[in-house]
Amino acid sequence: MSSWDVAMEEEIQLSQETSAQISEADKRRTESTDAGVASEEGGARGCTVPRTWWAGLLKAAGNGCGLPDIQPPARSLNIVSGCTGCSAESFVLQAFGYDFQLHSISERSNAYRDFLLENHGDRLLHVFGDVKSQLEASDARPCLTCAAKNIVCNESEFAGEVHLMVAGSPCDPYSVMRQKRFHEDSVMRHRDYSTMFSSVLRMIAKYLPFITILEQLLGFDQKFDAASPETPYQRPAATADTL
Numbered sequence: 001m002s003s004w005d006v007a008m009e010e011e012i013q014l015s016q017e018t019s020a021q022i023s024e025a026d027k028r029r030t031e032s033t034d035a036g037v038a039s040e041e042g043g044a045r046g047c048t049v050p051r052t053w054w055a056g057l058l059k060a061a062g063n064g065c066g067l068p069d070i071q072p073p074a075r076s077l078n079i080v081s082g083c084t085g086c087s088a089e090s091f092v093l094q095a096f097g098y099d100f101q102l103h104s105i106s107e108r109s110n111a112y113r114d115f116l117l118e119n120h121g122d123r124l125l126h127v128f129g130d131v132k133s134q135l136e137a138s139d140a141r142p143c144l145t146c147a148a149k150n151i152v153c154n155e156s157e158f159a160g161e162v163h164l165m166v167a168g169s170p171c172d173p174y175s176v177m178r179q180k181r182f183h184e185d186s187v188m189r190h191r192d193y194s195t196m197f198s199s200v201l202r203m204i205a206k207y208l209p210f211i212t213i214l215e216q217l218l219g220f221d222q223k224f225d226a227a228s229p230e231t232p233y234q235r236p237a238a239t240a241d242t243l
């Protein structure tokens with residue numbers, strides 16, 4: 001069996017597992033307890049946005065496990081993220097009523113950066129085009145926002161505490177949707193492979209966040225290639241040694 005056949009087989013198996021999980025979730029679905037509240041104030045322009053349906057479900061699930069209701073802290077939280085994408089964490093915090101500011105984010109996609117400005121512009125302080133620029137921020141290397149406003153970028157002089165850091169590190173090397181994902185050395189030779197852990201660890205060293213969340217694909221915990229006994233998930237210590 002070729003590596004491609006193995007990849008296809010794993011992809012089909014994952015699809016089937018996902019379908020089974022969706023069916024199982026559908027069976028357990030209950031009516032939202034927040035049906036009486038159809039919308040809430042939010043967004044950079046103060047417009048009315050739909051209430052997030054899953055916030056009520058999560059609260060109900062937590063209560064069902066004996067957990068108390070989420071009580072957002074009185075103080076504002078400082079958030080940092082790398083490879084931010086749509087900043088899903090911002091929507092989660094917003095749905096649960098947390099006050100927060102996005103101290104520093106990095107995102108290569110113009111469309112995602114525009115999306116963030118539109119939805120969280122009033123919370124957004126320093127915006128970078130990639131993680132490398134974010135890590136090297138200084139007066140001489142300002143973020144995109146400060147450069148556009150022609151003001152001093154004090155991103156790296158931030159004296160406050162970073163309560164949460166979320167890093168969606170590069171996922172292309174591990175994606176099972178990539179045609180050569182399971183070819184020999186395909187993961188390690190990918191141009192993004194070496195940047196992943198080193199960037200994340202440098203971000204942690206720079207911001208010293210209370211909590212760090214790293215997001216990755218299912219393919220991150222699948223074998224390097226058809227002949228390998230290891231998955232990338234099992235090798236972070238080896239990568240850290242190279243820093």
Ligand SMILES: [Zn+2]
Binds near residue numbers: 127143145147154155
């Ligand atoms: Zn800045």
